[in-house]
Amino acid sequence: MDDDDSAFIPGIHNWCDRWCERCAFTARCRVFEREQIRDLKSPEDFWNALSENFKETLEMLHAMAEEHGIDIDHIIEDSKNDTSLEEEDKMLDEHPLSMITDQYLFEGKDWLESSKINGYLEELARQVNLGLMQVSEAQAQKAKIDEALEVIKWYLFFIHVKSKRVLNDLSGDFWEEYPEEEKSYNGSAKIAMISMERSMQAWKMLLDVMEDEQDSILSLLVLLEKSRKLLTALVPKYDQFIRPGFDE
Ligand code: SF4
Known part of the structure; x- marks a missing residue:
């Protein structure tokens, strides 16, 4: 070399x-x-700013879910019994992790393709025209929305694809001989987890601005949190994987 x-x-x-x-x-x-x-x-600046206060995002999500009568932990308990990959004929597509990340993909896509964002931006413009909001405030809100959307869109498909990769890697025993820090399913789970958490932070950013969308954003955040918990239950040692460069 x-x-x-x-x-x-x-x-x-x-x-x-x-x-x-x-x-x-x-x-x-x-x-x-x-x-x-x-x-x-x-x-670095971009990701540091986004990853700040993830704990706060989780606390907010659990409080909101409770307020709406959604028991995230109970939903996960129901699915946990089904996280085993021991049944040889079990289709990976039917695994709860695959189904939930797939649901997130489609519901997230529907949300992004709806008129919600444009409607909100039009309302900002209307408020500026009526003198009810400063131009600088509207620009700041738009910048926040753009940043959040950039992250959400980037990971929308990636989360499901990487989750399927985890399930696929787990279905073979090839990796058992490797140390935890080199097992492929740990690596795939680690990047899937990062994608889920960044997406959750980005949805929280949108929620901070678009308060009227609380219900629809909450349901997407719940799907991501369920995915996160399922992934942790399935690949508990994912954090031990050392990604070349990123974790060294
Ligand atoms: S590791 Fe390489 S391919 Fe991956 S995001 Fe960084 S520059 Fe792009």
Whole structure:
């Protein structure tokens, strides 16, 4: 390996979210070099800002769910009995994790394609025109919405795809000989978990602005939290996986 090659981290692209514009390792990634993506914004600042107060998001979600009579933990208990992959003929598509992430994908897509965002932006413009809101306030709200939507859209399909990958890897015993930090299902679960948590933070950002959408956003957050808990029950050691570059 020459000096030039040593700058690159082998296999880093196998355990990332492929969001190169938001990645701090572009200079050390062969895939990025090949794809020659440029003009990046500061990824560390972006993710640090988004991941702040995840605990607060969870507390808010549980309080809201309780207020709406949704017992997240009970729903998970019901599904937990079904998280075993021991039945050889069980279709991965029928696994609760696959079904819930699939449901999130479709319901999230429906939400994004609805008129909710445009309706809200039109209302902001109306308030500015009537002098009920400062232009700067409307711009700040729009910037927050744009940022949240960027994250939600990026991970909308990714969460389901990576969750299916986890189930697929778990269905074989190939990885049992590997240490936890190298098992493929741990790596897939880790990036799936990151995607779920970032999406939850982004939905919370939208919720902070679009308070009238509390019910619809809550149901999406519940799906993500159920997915997160199922994933943890299924792959409890996911956090031990060491992603080249990101976790070193
Ligand atoms: S490691 Fe970073 S730069 Fe490389 S493919 Fe993944 S997101 Fe893109």
